[in-house]
Amino acid sequence: MFIHIGDDHVIQSQEVIAIIDYQLASSSTINEEMVTDMRKKEKAIVTNEQQTKAIVVTSNYIYYSPLSVLTLKKRASMISTISKLEDYSETNEEE
Helix, strand or coil: CEEEEECCEEEEHHHEEEEEEHHHHCCCHHHHHHHHHHHHCCCEECCCHHHCCEEEEECCCEEEECCCHHHHHHHHHHHHHHHHCCCCCCCCCCC
């Protein structure tokens, strides 16, 4: 499944490692080092840093998202719920 994280970015839900509040990311030296390192490697997708509310960490990139952590969490849990639903479609349709 996929998650729309804002700014026309859609990522696979299974690739998400963490969703971090942008304001709290700089309060941790480990998070700050990770972000700095990914930016140096040009693996940070930043469209508008002024509107950033969350950082989405995946296995290969980090994305700056204009959506809040709560919104992203809801989208991720909705995807999880949808993927757990059983398929109730009829396989033997009568004509």
